[in-house]
Amino acid sequence: MANPQPSQFTRISNELYNAIMQTDFSKRQRNIIDLVIRMSYGCGKKTAILRPVDFELVGIYKTHIGRELDYLVQAKVLVMQGEQVALNKNYEEWRVSLVKNANQERFKALIKRNLGSYQNSNLKENFGEMEVTETVTKSYQNSNLEVTKTVTGQLPHPSDDKDSGTAERKVKDIKENIYTPPSPPIAIEDILARFPRYNNRQTDTLRNYWQMIGQAHKNRTIPPSIVAKEMDYWERFPAGIVMEAIEIHMRKYQSKQEDYTAGIMRRLVKEKGGSTNGTISQGHQTPTLDRSKFLWKGS
Structure with missing residues (x-):
């Protein structure tokens, strides 16, 4: 019978742990973060030494780990240098949406x-x-x-x-x-307003795109949390690439869901000889996401 004792434990601040719990990480991303924390703070160090094959221990295989690590680094959740991986404790810099009902x-x-x-x-x-x-x-x-x-x-x-x-x-x-009343839901219009790099015409296109994507889902609607998460991911691409991919999706692949658009963006970047770090067009800088806007307080 298992009987863990508190003599050996992972020391992490409650404030940082709270931020992790209320951020909308996928299951794979959370497993990666947990492994990094266990092998860094859990071993009395600031950084963990991890190789791609090590992540198989928490269920992420080589076909997925590269993309997931790239996302977490671009989202400023992890910091990597060779085999050294660390959690960015300044969670206000994380460019990942909060969970829907974070309060x-x-x-x-x-x-x-x-x-x-x-x-x-x-x-x-x-x-x-x-x-x-x-x-x-x-x-x-x-x-x-x-x-x-x-x-x-x-x-x-x-x-x-x-x-x-x-x-x-x-x-x-x-x-x-x-008791605190439930938080009001986040509307897609509120999410679009958080990305000022798109002009009015592009915002109209984005609005039409998400309406089309909603029809491609089983229940004919799309949760705003998915909209926010996808648009956060798009921030690694220049606005021109994003809009070109969206127009291709709307013109040719109306029945496909939002993840297909991300694939188009990556293909366009490859064709144009760029990278997915927001530097394809000269001078483009990825804006910092204000995480506080994802946090609704009860009335």
Whole structure:
């Protein structure tokens, strides 16, 4: 029977871990990031030493790892130099969309709920006095300082309440106090507005393109999170390549989905003898994505 002990663990700041959880990485990308963290912070180092074959250990094979690593580097999530790979801890530089319902206020409320002493008699029976600890660690990323915040509470026994409904009312009050209304959905128009490099005519073309792509999906619609993720990926290409690929897709391949457009872009880059790092056209610079715009707060 497995019985892991806390004597050996991976030290990563809660702030950075929160950012990873609320970023819309694919399963493969998240596996890559987890391996990098385990082999760097988990080994007491800032960087990991990894070869392409090593990623097979987490289910990413050589047919996919090159493209995924290239994306994560271009998106400023990873930094690579030869076999040395590191996580860019400045998550504000990451050019990957947040998850659809990311909300800092709700996330903070969730942390507060789990840090507090929860009024639950079943926990009292199993654990007695409960001590909850949140550790904010500035380990290998900044320094060796460790700051610990401890909240200790005595869970009441059911017999201590003369009114049998008191405990239930307390739980209800806690839930009502920390509840935050759901975030409003992100509209495609809001996403288009985040990419100012496209002029009005190009934006109209993009709008028509996404309407066409929605019809190619099974439910005749496309989630805005996919729109944001794809347009983030397109930022590695010059705007001219993006629009040329979109027009080809709309003219010849109306039944294909959005991933087919990315393939057209890569083919166009190859034909023109450029690269996918935003430097095909002289002077083009990839704009930095403001991640805070992907974060909606409840009203």
